[in-house]
Amino acid sequence: MNIARMDVAVDSNAPHICSCPTPHPKWDECPTVVPGVGSGQEASLRTLPPRRAGDSEFVGQRFGSFQVLRELGRGGMGTVLLAEHVLIPKRVAVKVLHPHLARTPELAARLLAEARAMSLVQHENVATLYDLDTRDGLPYFVMEYLEGQSLADFARGPIEPALAVELLGQVCDALGAAHARGIVHRDLKPANVFLVSGPQGRHRVKLLDFGIAKRLVPQAGETPTRSGVIMGTPEFMAPEQCSGGDVDARTDLYAVGVLGHLLLTGEVPFSGASAAAVLVAHLQQAPRPAHEVRPGLAPALSAVLLRALAKRPEERFSSAAELRAALEDALSGSRAPARAPAITFTASISLPERSESREYVGEQMGPMGLFLRSTQPPPPLLSEVPLRLRLPGGELACTGQVVRHVTAEQARDWNMAPGFGVELRGTSASFQRTFTRMLAGVSEFRPEPLPPEDPQVTRVLSEFRQRLAGDRYAVLGVPRDADGDTIRAHAREARERLEPLLALPLPPLHRSFVQRALAKVTECLGVLGHPERRVEYDAELRNVRGVMRCLAAGLTVTALEASRRRYFQRHPQTEGHSVLHMASAEAFMSAGRIPEALTCYEAALRADPLHLEALKRWHALRSRMRGDAMEASSR
Numbered sequence: 001m002n003i004a005r006m007d008v009a010v011d012s013n014a015p016h017i018c019s020c021p022t023p024h025p026k027w028d029e030c031p032t033v034v035p036g037v038g039s040g041q042e043a044s045l046r047t048l049p050p051r052r053a054g055d056s057e058f059v060g061q062r063f064g065s066f067q068v069l070r071e072l073g074r075g076g077m078g079t080v081l082l083a084e085h086v087l088i089p090k091r092v093a094v095k096v097l098h099p100h101l102a103r104t105p106e107l108a109a110r111l112l113a114e115a116r117a118m119s120l121v122q123h124e125n126v127a128t129l130y131d132l133d134t135r136d137g138l139p140y141f142v143m144e145y146l147e148g149q150s151l152a153d154f155a156r157g158p159i160e161p162a163l164a165v166e167l168l169g170q171v172c173d174a175l176g177a178a179h180a181r182g183i184v185h186r187d188l189k190p191a192n193v194f195l196v197s198g199p200q201g202r203h204r205v206k207l208l209d210f211g212i213a214k215r216l217v218p219q220a221g222e223t224p225t226r227s228g229v230i231m232g233t234p235e236f237m238a239p240e241q242c243s244g245g246d247v248d249a250r251t252d253l254y255a256v257g258v259l260g261h262l263l264l265t266g267e268v269p270f271s272g273a274s275a276a277a278v279l280v281a282h283l284q285q286a287p288r289p290a291h292e293v294r295p296g297l298a299p300a301l302s303a304v305l306l307r308a309l310a311k312r313p314e315e316r317f318s319s320a321a322e323l324r325a326a327l328e329d330a331l332s333g334s335r336a337p338a339r340a341p342a343i344t345f346t347a348s349i350s351l352p353e354r355s356e357s358r359e360y361v362g363e364q365m366g367p368m369g370l371f372l373r374s375t376q377p378p379p380p381l382l383s384e385v386p387l388r389l390r391l392p393g394g395e396l397a398c399t400g401q402v403v404r405h406v407t408a409e410q411a412r413d414w415n416m417a418p419g420f421g422v423e424l425r426g427t428s429a430s431f432q433r434t435f436t437r438m439l440a441g442v443s444e445f446r447p448e449p450l451p452p453e454d455p456q457v458t459r460v461l462s463e464f465r466q467r468l469a470g471d472r473y474a475v476l477g478v479p480r481d482a483d484g485d486t487i488r489a490h491a492r493e494a495r496e497r498l499e500p501l502l503a504l505p506l507p508p509l510h511r512s513f514v515q516r517a518l519a520k521v522t523e524c525l526g527v528l529g530h531p532e533r534r535v536e537y538d539a540e541l542r543n544v545r546g547v548m549r550c551l552a553a554g555l556t557v558t559a560l561e562a563s564r565r566r567y568f569q570r571h572p573q574t575e576g577h578s579v580l581h582m583a584s585a586e587a588f589m590s591a592g593r594i595p596e597a598l599t600c601y602e603a604a605l606r607a608d609p610l611h612l613e614a615l616k617r618w619h620a621l622r623s624r625m626r627g628d629a630m631e632a633s634s635r
């Protein structure tokens with residue numbers, strides 16, 4: 001199957017497919033059109049520029065300290081080259097923007113954003129970024145060279161469920177790491193999942209191509225990807241992506257559902273003659289359960305994929321880790337996939353068009369969902385129904401929307417009762433609490449105590465609530481390069497502000513928060529107040545200035561080396577990366593290019609924050625540059 005990526009500007013009257021995020025009134029006005037690709041009015045899958053094996057114009061040329069050996073492949077955005085360091089036998093992959101795209105600043109920015117996303121997501125299942133630069137006006141980045149094959153080449157038909165779950169699990173780990181840093185990949189597909197050899201002859205997944213990744217909170221100076229523009233590969237796009245809506249981590253989980261369906265059945269859930277047909281299917285059609293496509297497959301695995309493929313993001317798994325666990329559970333058959341423990345109750349629905357009200361046995365499904373058992377035809381999908389719930393703790397009236405039908409046949413396969421799923425609608429936080437408590441059998445619902453009247457107390461509580469949401473430096477309210485005396489003084493001051501609150505008649509929730517905040521302050525001081533412990537924490541934060549403070553406070557080289565060994569045990573994938581940057585820094589130093597050398601030392605320290613030599617040189621160079629600047633300003 002030809003699976004290609006597309007960007008469609010949805011806000012143009014006749015959507016066109018091209019590789020840039022700009023809507024074009026006329027197709028041929030787009031500077032990014034790849035020659036030879038059709039430009040009709042119909043949305044159709046875009047084919048990539050042909051790969052010309054080994055004939056890249058870049059062969060033999062230098063990208064920083066790397067010399068190009070051959071071309072590895074081409075994508076919509078750029079050419080990927082195999083290159084080797086000129087001084088040391090280290091091979092890397094260089095991705096350089098296609099020259100004809102360099103005229104469009106948004107596309108150059110997208111390549112940089114891809115590199116930034118890769119560097120933020122440091123994980124063993126994500127290709128590592130080494131460097132980022134521009135050459136003759138063309139932005140490029142240097143990344144880990146992956147020897148292996150893409151999942152598209154590896155899995156040309158259905159693969160064994162155990163292997164599929166192992167690979168999907170690693171994909172979930174990579175996505176989980178990206179999501180933890182606020183990055184949504186948005187283009188998960190077999191071509192972007194690379195397999196290299198891992199320990200004990202197993203496959204190790206390396207997720208590639210964060211080319212259209214989206215930072216949920218764009219950073220200063222970063223161009224956010226435009227909303228209202230559809231980007232992705234049609235077969236793998238979640239409904240909200242197809243309609244140009246908001247995307248979040250659950251958008252990637254849908255793509256894992258598609259990938260899982262493909263690996264287990266050899267087919268994507270939705271295909272069609274045109275991109276538009278595929279998008280409409282994602283929005284409107286129910287996927288066929290995988291075990292119906294490939295008989296013999298465990299229905300429990302199908303059920304997990306169907307949940308990942310739910311049309312509404314809130315019906316999917318809430319995290320990549322949850323999806324991974326559900327896949328593993330379904331494979332081992334140890335328990336039903338991620339269903340809430342069944343507390344049953346009676347629910348009735350009285351529809352205005354019917355004179356009688358109908359009673360159902362209900363059970364909870366997800367935090368705000370119900371499953372109502374029924375062998376009768378259910379109310380139509382997406383219809384609103386008035387509900388009266390007789391919960392263990394009392395009666396509750398509310399409205400729900402019918403979001404799923406489970407037919408008798410599906411119920412048999414999935415080992416559950418037939419019926420329909422209802423999502424409780426338009427509910428406030430206090431309703432949700434009431435529902436949860438009544439479900440658990442708590443009959444009397446008392447509202448939460450009001451916050452204290454005293455504005456001084458409110459101020460301290462809200463300040464510490466913010467502080468506790470940050471790292472240990474934030475908890476103590478000190479900068480990351482604070483010295484030991486400042487840290488101790490701030491910890492003392494924090495205690496002096498919190499402790500008196502305990503003498504006041506605080507509501508229980510606030511009292512326990514103050515106690516927790518005090519315990520946290522003590523814990524933070526225990527780490528930041530001792531250079532041996534602080535240095536380990538600074539290494540995790542890649543806080544080089546903090547590490548320098550620890551050395552200034554008397555941390556010995558032996559203690560630093562011991563911390564460094566532990567750091568590599570925790571992050572085995574980063575060991576050795578600093579060698580490249582150090583070598584580049586030396587090369588820049590000998591050429592007298594001090595700012596570039598400093599950048600390379602900083603890159604070395606990001607990979608290996610406790611590298612003594614790099615720390616020394618970085619420090620010396622910074623002091624020298626500061627000295628030069630001061631001298632220049634006094635002249």
Ligand SMILES: Nc1ncnc2c1ncn2[C@@H]1O[C@H](COP(=O)(O)OP(=O)(O)OP(=O)(O)O)[C@@H](O)[C@H]1O
Nearest residue numbers: 005072073074075076077078080093144145146209
């Ligand atoms: N780090 C790498 N190591 C080895 N080969 C790579 C690496 N990155 C990419 N490739 C190869 O280069 C090819 C082109 O990759 P690239 O990410 O530019 O494009 P794509 O994902 O195929 O297309 P698009 O960017 O349009 O989605 C890939 O198909 C892969 O074979």
